[in-house]
Amino acid sequence: MLKRLVERDLYDLLGRIADSYRLRVPGLLDDGTRTLLPWDGQQISLFGEPPQRKPTAYFFPQTDPLLKIDPRGQATSAAVAEKPFALFGLDSIDLAALAFTDRFFSNPPPDDHYLRRRNGALLIGLTGYAGPSREFLPLVKGNCDLELIACGEYWLARAGCKSADHWLAHYPHGDQEQLAVLQRESAQWNHWAAVAVQQAMELLQQDLVPDSFWEEIASRCILCSGCNLACPTCTCFCVQDRQTATGTVRSRVWDSCQLDAFMREASGHNPLGTEALRTRRRIYHKLVADPERWGEPGCVLCGRCDRACPTGIGMFAVTKEIVSRFAISSPD
Amino acid sequence: MTATLTTCPYCGTGCNFYLLRDEDGRLTGVEPAGNHPTSRGQLCIKGWNAHAFVEHPDRLTIPQIRTKGNLQPVDWQTALDLIHEKLSGIAEKHGPDSLMFLSSAKVSNEENYLLMKLARAGYGTNNIDHCARLCHSSTVTGLVETLGSGAMTNSLSCFDETELIFVIGSNTTEQHPLIGSRILQAVWRGAKLIVADSRKIRLARHADLHLRHMNGTDVALLNGLMRQILLEGLENRSFIESRTENFAALEKSLAPFHPEYVGKVTGLLPEQIVSAARMYAEAEKAMIVYAMGITQHSHGVDNVRAVSNLALLTGNLGRPGTGVNPLRGQNNVQGACDMGALPDVYSGYQRVSDPAARLKFSAAWQTRLPEKPGLMSTHAIEAAAAGKIRGMLILGENPMLSDANQNLVRQALEKLEFLVVIDIFPTETAQLADVVLPAACYAERDGTFTSTERRVQRGRKALTPPGEAQADWQILCALLQRCGVNADYVEPGEIMAEISRLTPSYAGISYARLEGNGLQWPCPDAQHPGTPILHREQCARGKGRFSPVAYRPPKELPDASYPLLLNTGRIGIHWHTGSMTRRSHLLDREERSAFVEINPEDAEKLQVRTRQQVKISSRRGAIQAAAKLTERVPPGQIFIPFHFAEGAANALTNNALDPESGIPEFKVCAVRIDPC
Numbered sequence A: 001m002l003k004r005l006v007e008r009d010l011y012d013l014l015g016r017i018a019d020s021y022r023l024r025v026p027g028l029l030d031d032g033t034r035t036l037l038p039w040d041g042q043q044i045s046l047f048g049e050p051p052q053r054k055p056t057a058y059f060f061p062q063t064d065p066l067l068k069i070d071p072r073g074q075a076t077s078a079a080v081a082e083k084p085f086a087l088f089g090l091d092s093i094d095l096a097a098l099a100f101t102d103r104f105f106s107n108p109p110p111d112d113h114y115l116r117r118r119n120g121a122l123l124i125g126l127t128g129y130a131g132p133s134r135e136f137l138p139l140v141k142g143n144c145d146l147e148l149i150a151c152g153e154y155w156l157a158r159a160g161c162k163s164a165d166h167w168l169a170h171y172p173h174g175d176q177e178q179l180a181v182l183q184r185e186s187a188q189w190n191h192w193a194a195v196a197v198q199q200a201m202e203l204l205q206q207d208l209v210p211d212s213f214w215e216e217i218a219s220r221c222i223l224c225s226g227c228n229l230a231c232p233t234c235t236c237f238c239v240q241d242r243q244t245a246t247g248t249v250r251s252r253v254w255d256s257c258q259l260d261a262f263m264r265e266a267s268g269h270n271p272l273g274t275e276a277l278r279t280r281r282r283i284y285h286k287l288v289a290d291p292e293r294w295g296e297p298g299c300v301l302c303g304r305c306d307r308a309c310p311t312g313i314g315m316f317a318v319t320k321e322i323v324s325r326f327a328i329s330s331p332d
Numbered sequence B: 001m002t003a004t005l006t007t008c009p010y011c012g013t014g015c016n017f018y019l020l021r022d023e024d025g026r027l028t029g030v031e032p033a034g035n036h037p038t039s040r041g042q043l044c045i046k047g048w049n050a051h052a053f054v055e056h057p058d059r060l061t062i063p064q065i066r067t068k069g070n071l072q073p074v075d076w077q078t079a080l081d082l083i084h085e086k087l088s089g090i091a092e093k094h095g096p097d098s099l100m101f102l103s104s105a106k107v108s109n110e111e112n113y114l115l116m117k118l119a120r121a122g123y124g125t126n127n128i129d130h131c132a133r134l135c136h137s138s139t140v141t142g143l144v145e146t147l148g149s150g151a152m153t154n155s156l157s158c159f160d161e162t163e164l165i166f167v168i169g170s171n172t173t174e175q176h177p178l179i180g181s182r183i184l185q186a187v188w189r190g191a192k193l194i195v196a197d198s199r200k201i202r203l204a205r206h207a208d209l210h211l212r213h214m215n216g217t218d219v220a221l222l223n224g225l226m227r228q229i230l231l232e233g234l235e236n237r238s239f240i241e242s243r244t245e246n247f248a249a250l251e252k253s254l255a256p257f258h259p260e261y262v263g264k265v266t267g268l269l270p271e272q273i274v275s276a277a278r279m280y281a282e283a284e285k286a287m288i289v290y291a292m293g294i295t296q297h298s299h300g301v302d303n304v305r306a307v308s309n310l311a312l313l314t315g316n317l318g319r320p321g322t323g324v325n326p327l328r329g330q331n332n333v334q335g336a337c338d339m340g341a342l343p344d345v346y347s348g349y350q351r352v353s354d355p356a357a358r359l360k361f362s363a364a365w366q367t368r369l370p371e372k373p374g375l376m377s378t379h380a381i382e383a384a385a386a387g388k389i390r391g392m393l394i395l396g397e398n399p400m401l402s403d404a405n406q407n408l409v410r411q412a413l414e415k416l417e418f419l420v421v422i423d424i425f426p427t428e429t430a431q432l433a434d435v436v437l438p439a440a441c442y443a444e445r446d447g448t449f450t451s452t453e454r455r456v457q458r459g460r461k462a463l464t465p466p467g468e469a470q471a472d473w474q475i476l477c478a479l480l481q482r483c484g485v486n487a488d489y490v491e492p493g494e495i496m497a498e499i500s501r502l503t504p505s506y507a508g509i510s511y512a513r514l515e516g517n518g519l520q521w522p523c524p525d526a527q528h529p530g531t532p533i534l535h536r537e538q539c540a541r542g543k544g545r546f547s548p549v550a551y552r553p554p555k556e557l558p559d560a561s562y563p564l565l566l567n568t569g570r571i572g573i574h575w576h577t578g579s580m581t582r583r584s585h586l587l588d589r590e591e592r593s594a595f596v597e598i599n600p601e602d603a604e605k606l607q608v609r610t611r612q613q614v615k616i617s618s619r620r621g622a623i624q625a626a627a628k629l630t631e632r633v634p635p636g637q638i639f640i641p642f643h644f645a646e647g648a649a650n651a652l653t654n655n656a657l658d659p660e661s662g663i664p665e666f667k668v669c670a671v672r673i674d675p676c
């Protein structure tokens, strides 16, 4: 089923979704930062940079109360809002990140707390000519419940699964031919950093990057943790307990493998005890460990770590440097 | 979910971020402002965790009065009435100058302004000061004398176009991380970097030249550089002639500082001094960046003068990519100074001793004002210990951990007849108070903060304060009203309107104009776009003044009984006395307790192993801390951060004060290490 929506239809669709979901749509914050925001019927930012806050933060927030233990030792799980989220404005990269994180948290033993928020949520892709200055964003292959494909003045819309069909039922049909054209364009689309990341991944897998490289990169790291906190596939957290007058509240808090205490043992011994080891791990985990475990890299090429890194050693920058220094022939 | 744009409560870099709240009103995290000129979608680790302490269960939520030795909850009316009764009683009996008011570089401009109004108009004393006394008082004194303005001359964007950065006494990547990162970015771009610091800080790893001069020998080093520059004819003659005065005196004063002599004093090789001099002077555009390594000495003002002389000598002033750039520590230490939370000036550095300024403020506040400049905070502590200061109000500061010589501070605070502390957490200082008032933290009130690049920016209220806590400005208004001084502001914007009427450098600043990226002062009228670079055509004082300085060694150097030099400061993860960062889970986990950095060579001599608890003593006190063996400190020196109450570095430090700025010598004293 392919439908065609003009702007009025799009707002109508989102309005109906907002009745039963906590709808988040792309909007601009006070300083112009584009991110997903609660929808109050206002103008939506229908194209632009990818939302700055990673979409996984809706299901796995930076600080998240898990349970409360009362003075008698009785534990109660933290309540989760009844209405599920609907996230509108996700590109293929962010949807891949959500799929990656979903798989991580669903893998046995499943993470109930994440899944309580994630189950029943509606993911709405926004692809086509919806990038910065209406640049083309490739269409998604699955991974979402609904996909809106920006085509200039109107959107082609399709459901990613049968159960989402009904949202689109009463809109006019879209042009299959046009979809085919966009699909061909998507097939040809390549992320500008993909080649370097792929090559760097191979070099790392073959162990062709020496320790001295990691020492050098690590010496540039100011330990801000931004690369991890901004990354939609980073899932590490630590546990915070706070004693209050009425009991203990246990929360989880985003963690960062760039920090010394990330793996430090109570004895003081630290298996990741140097900055070089930790920096190596940040890249290695995504490009070597994840492919071994999941069959695909843990980097979905969103670019958020490069943007968050104050000293220019995010994933794209580091992989580019790896390739330029250690590849037998550098990429064209 | 709501996202409230605000200014980071930690360092003076001035990053902006959004505080995020969920539907239940709980803070869930922060998101950097993507388009802000300083943050640009980035934060340091403290910024990323700036939400974490806000809802901590230790927050003070109710006013307390000490009864029978214990702090007991009371209502606001009772607490405020008691404060006024006691403070005015002491002022009546012993004179207003027996009171001292300590303001805070953590509260807003509006709140600093109100506290200085309370001290001056409410209680009739100029005894008001704040922690700039401990960090950049030397800068204010030194740069006002040489340039006419005590602030950072240039802007952070200048790092993007400079050719050379000379960092002296600033561990920038840890203390001003988003300035440190800009310096690193400048290095990748091709700019040269000279780092002068006895410790192997991160920047030093990327420096073209790392000068590990002995702590406290900065004057010798800087004079040595200047002598060499003159010797090689690398000075900027036309700048010296057209824009400066007193050059002949400077030239004469430099004569003894030949490289061999400087090498002997500083521990550097003579060649290092020669190449640093050449590198700095040959750059077309060079920035000097400095912080506590320059200011916190018994000769801190002289250090600042020497820095300023160096910039003037080479004409590195008043242009993009140049300047004398003191990095201000706290998020509002610049603003607290601008607002006149200082003993000798009203807002905008208008002198209390100037009859015209006094008349202006008297007319605005409709009261007589005292003309004698007040006490510096460090002198006030001494005066309290001597029984001359009897009542004190401390707003958001924790001198028990932050001031030099903790024993003296304790003695002083315990001796007071009456101590009021307004704070967000039960700090070590609050525990000594007669009245403790619970304040709103940065996330719970509106106001403005002035960053190190003189950028006045909005802080915005994202949530309501816990329990009965109130914003400092509200508390100060209630006290002003009890003093019979008009303070019926409905919101902080109205206080800013009063500030801009009375303060020429803030005259063009209003809340409406601060939307967006704020404004850099001076901003003299409502159309003025702000001033990114000071001293462009001429210095604020007219001609830049060379102020020759002689080398004086620190007051207490290692000797046979105390053979090691103690250097103190901060680490990147924690903030000052730890009241906020030690209550932020991720930060607390990273560095949990007191430690001392010891060079492995010294550790071997002392037979100290890593993580072993050791006793460190000075002539003023003794503490325990865990040994951290590291090459960061040179042999003969140890470093202790002052964040940790259980191993308080300031129990050891020397309260030897700079004679002009009153700053203590935090960077040098003599200590001994013994196994526990």
Ligand code: SF4
Pocket: A227, A230, A231, A232, A233, A234, A286, A298, A299, A300, A301, A302, A303, A304, A305, A306, A314, A315, A316
């Ligand atoms: S680009 Fe960076 S932030 Fe994005 S998925 Fe890859 S590693 Fe994570």
Ligand code: SF4
Pocket: A220, A221, A222, A223, A224, A225, A226, A227, A228, A258, A305, A308, A309, A310, A311, A312, A313, A314
């Ligand atoms: S974002 Fe950059 S500087 Fe910050 S921790 Fe990551 S690599 Fe280090």
Ligand code: SF4
Pocket: B008, B009, B010, B011, B012, B013, B014, B015, B043, B044, B045, B046, B047, B048, B176, B177, B178, B179
């Ligand atoms: S650099 Fe300073 S202002 Fe910026 S986030 Fe860190 S502490 Fe806050």
